[in-house]
Amino acid sequence: MLWLQFMSGLQSAAILFLLAAGLSIIYGVCHLLNLAHGSFFMLAMFLAYSITEKFFSNSDTGFLVAVILVPSLIAILGILVEVLIFRHLYKADVLVQILPSIGLIFIAADLVRGVWGLESRSIDTPSWFSEPVAVMGAYIPGYYLFIIGTGALVSVLVWFLVNRTPWGLLIRATAANRDAALGLGVNVRWMFTSVFGLSSWLVGLAGVLILPLAGANPGSDLDATVDAFAVVVIGGLGSIWGALAAALLIGMVKAFGILVVPQFTIAFVFILMAVVLLVRPAGLFGKLS
Amino acid sequence: MCIEGSRYSGNGRSWLSKFGCAALLVAGLIGCCATTIGARADDTIKIGVITSRTGVFALYGTAGEQGVRLAADEINKSGGIMGKQIELMLADTNSKPEDAGRLFREQIAQNAFLTIGAVASAESAAASTLAKEKKVPFFTVGGYGRFLTEDAGHRYFFRLAMNVRGFYTPLARALAKKPLRKYCTINNDYEFARDLNRSTLAVIREGAPDVNVLDGCEFWVPLGTTDFASYITAIMSKGPEVVLFSGLVGPSARAFLAQAKSFGLFKTVLGAHASMGNPANATGVREKDIPDNIFTAGDYPYPPVDTPSNMAFFKSYRERWNAMPMSESAAGYTTMKFVAKAIEKAGKLDREAFITAAEGLDIDSPAAGRITMRPFDHQSTHGVWTGNLAWDSKDDRAGMSNVGFVESTEFLPSAEEVARLRSTASK
Numbered sequence: 179m180l181w182l183q184f185m186s187g188l189q190s191a192a193i194l195f196l197l198a199a200g201l202s203i204i205y206g207v208c209h210l211l212n213l214a215h216g217s218f219f220m221l222a223m224f225l226a227y228s229i230t231e232k233f234f235s236n237s238d239t240g241f242l243v244a245v246i247l248v249p250s251l252i253a254i255l256g257i258l259v260e261v262l263i264f265r266h267l268y269k270a271d272v273l274v275q276i277l278p279s280i281g282l283i284f285i286a287a288d289l290v291r292g293v294w295g296l297e298s299r300s301i302d303t304p305s306w307f308s309e310p311v312a313v314m315g316a317y318i319p320g321y322y323l324f325i326i327g328t329g330a331l332v333s334v335l336v337w338f339l340v341n342r343t344p345w346g347l348l349i350r351a352t353a354a355n356r357d358a359a360l361g362l363g364v365n366v367r368w369m370f371t372s373v374f375g376l377s378s379w380l381v382g383l384a385g386v387l388i389l390p391l392a393g394a395n396p397g398s399d400l401d402a403t404v405d406a407f408a409v410v411v412i413g414g415l416g417s418i419w420g421a422l423a424a425a426l427l428i429g430m431v432k433a434f435g436i437l438v439v440p441q442f443t444i445a446f447v448f449i450l451m452a453v454v455l456l457v458r459p460a461g462l463f464g465k466l467s
Numbered sequence: 468m469c470i471e472g473s474r475y476s477g478n479g480r481s482w483l484s485k486f487g488c489a490a491l492l493v494a495g496l497i498g499c500c501a502t503t504i505g506a507r508a509d510d511t512i513k514i515g516v517i518t519s520r521t522g523v524f525a526l527y528g529t530a531g532e533q534g535v536r537l538a539a540d541e542i543n544k545s546g547g548i549m550g551k552q553i554e555l556m557l558a559d560t561n562s563k564p565e566d567a568g569r570l571f572r573e574q575i576a577q578n579a580f581l582t583i584g585a586v587a588s589a590e591s592a593a594a595s596t597l598a599k600e601k602k603v604p605f606f607t608v609g610g611y612g613r614f615l616t617e618d619a620g621h622r623y624f625f626r627l628a629m630n631v632r633g634f635y636t637p638l639a640r641a642l643a644k645k646p647l648r649k650y651c652t653i654n655n656d657y658e659f660a661r662d663l664n665r666s667t668l669a670v671i672r673e674g675a676p677d678v679n680v681l682d683g684c685e686f687w688v689p690l691g692t693t694d695f696a697s698y699i700t701a702i703m704s705k706g707p708e709v710v711l712f713s714g715l716v717g718p719s720a721r722a723f724l725a726q727a728k729s730f731g732l733f734k735t736v737l738g739a740h741a742s743m744g745n746p747a748n749a750t751g752v753r754e755k756d757i758p759d760n761i762f763t764a765g766d767y768p769y770p771p772v773d774t775p776s777n778m779a780f781f782k783s784y785r786e787r788w789n790a791m792p793m794s795e796s797a798a799g800y801t802t803m804k805f806v807a808k809a810i811e812k813a814g815k816l817d818r819e820a821f822i823t824a825a826e827g828l829d830i831d832s833p834a835a836g837r838i839t840m841r842p843f844d845h846q847s848t849h850g851v852w853t854g855n856l857a858w859d860s861k862d863d864r865a866g867m868s869n870v871g872f873v874e875s876t877e878f879l880p881s882a883e884e885v886a887r888l889r890s891t892a893s894k
Contacts, residue, residue, distance in 0.1 A: 183700055186697040186699075295790060298751025299751055300751055317730075319730060388693075397523060
């Protein structure tokens with residue numbers, strides 16, 4: 179039974195990681211707080227719904243197409259937003275940086291409302307995962323294992339990308355010292371744009387994966403932003419491993435906390451945040467700048 | 468802050484800080500937006516409408532607002548009230564009680580005759596306090612909390628919509644009749660849900676005093692939660708016979724059902740959600756996620772009740788709004804029609820005369836038939852439908868099966884009970 183709690187905690191962690199990693203990376207490299215992060219997530223969910231349900235009559239093929247297409251679409255959107263809006267704001271005051279992202283939140287929310295209305299939308303879990311899988315004597319839905327597996331795979335891929343590729347080297351250089359990197363001939367502009375692309379891709383994937391479970395709702399953007407910020411605050415802004423560690427921590431605290439105190443689950447994440455910030459004000463893996 | 472601009476604004480970037488200031492101004496204006504719809508003339512009757520158009524209760528609020536506006540348009544087309552056109556003043560509370568109070572206050576200041584609130588219970592409560600203070604009638608469309616017309620009810624607060632007791636009382640009595648004693652509860656953590664859970668269990672225990680909520684099996688999840696995996700596994704580990712989840716708001720309820728399906732929770736356990744027969748609470752539920760053993764109730768069931776008045780309402784609403792009507796739509800529609808009728812009966816635009824005319828007045832509601840405004844608590848006699856959660860294939864959404872109708876006399880408190888509740892409340 180505890181094993182099942184652990185697995186459900188892992189599933190939460192996988193989604194939280196996919197959600198928050200991008201936010202953290204953008205801050206780490208571009209020093210930009212993208213408040214509209216959750217809006218990308220919400221758009222991804224609704225797009226995935228339309229692709230799967232409307233164009234493919236809710237078949238497994240539809241889901242597959244959505245998994246491949248939607249993160250790419252959101253990545254393109256992220257790049258567009260960076261090029262058209264955020265690129266001009268890197269040297270501006272933090273408050274001026276934030277305003278356009280707030281504007282984006284409103285635009286995205288109204289767009290979603292206009293196109294999809296206010297009702298919740300979701301899709302069936304793909305039939306490949308409909309059978310529960312026996313793990314250590316307990317049955318866990320196949321789809322949850324799929325999410326955990328995908329989350330693990332993606333975090334390995336991201337690690338590889340950041341630590342073993344030339345691009346990753348340049349990203350780390352830019353994050354460490356933007357001006358020095360610029361001086362050494364790094365195309366910092368392209369770094370920023372590609373980081374936005376990657377971050378949006380991750381958040382788009384999170385949206386597609388969570389759709390059959392959570393459903394796309396008009397309030398999904400703000401819920402996702404709050405969750406993502408909780409993860410980066412605990413993990414440390416700018417640190418991907420912080421995001422992973424924090425996602426795991428939050429997932430486990432929620433999964434096991436409800437066994438201990440089911441009455442006040444609302445407090446768990448915030449208590450965790452308070453404790454972490456008291457001990458390490460910059461987050462678990464963050465650096466005070 | 469804005470005027471000095473950013474430190475980097477010297478070299479041609481000053482337009483950006485001006486842009487920032489302008490954006491701030493616009494954002495601020497958006498924040499207190501209010502619109503007016505209808506004829507703009509002195510010869511109009513101004514009706515305030517506050518609605519939770521954004522925020523957690525957006526679906527509910529919008530449905531209510533659309534019902535009110537549909538009715539207002541119909542009334543205006545057939546000559547208005549006493550020959551005058553209705554002018555609606557609309558404002559968005561963003562699902563926040565404090566904004567509900569502020570906007571109602573503004574509408575009173577702008578000479579609204581009364582205000583209709585397509586808002587949830589907490590917002591209705593905030594408005595209720597103000598209604599009493601300013602002696603301006605307030606009608607709730609989306610606030611089901613029973614205290615609104617009972618303990619905290621007063622002369623200036625009205626409800627055509629159903630009292631929440633309709634949702635849980637027949638349901639709880641049906642549950643008490645079953646030989647099932649081990650319960651788990653899971654609800655969103657807000658006051659309405661806490662009261663609903665408490666009241667439901669109280670009624671169940673009237674019929675079955677040994678019903679037991681299992682240790683550590685009473686879950687309160689934050690509003691907006693859609694990740695229920697850990698809760699479901701915890702519930703399954705306790706081995707309950709019934710799971711009560713009435714206090715889960717639409718999106719949470721939908722997510723809970725979908726995830727419960729993956730874990731097979733309802734293969735062995737009975738479920739009960741007192742208001743999934745309210746279409747907004749069953750939003751997005753998919754056919755595959757509906758087990759055959761979820762007890763529920765609703766005040767605007769799907770498939771839609773087949774009466775001429777409901778079919779006409781259903782058709783006009785869909786044509787006008789390109790959306791499916793919800794309970795709040797019907798309640799908003801009925802409320803606007805009732806207000807018009809009461810003003811006509813009073814014969815003049817006087818609030819006290821209006822209230823006297825409204826008490827005891829009846830009105831036809833689209834699905835629930837003729838309902839009456841009880842004079843002693845200003846609650847209508849709107850009944851409830853009970854049944855099992857089921858798929859309505861014709862309308863392509865979740866609805867109910869095995870439907871039975873229960874009259875309000877079965878669940879509304881008597882005049883004596885209301886008086887007693889109000890006197891204990893004021894101590």
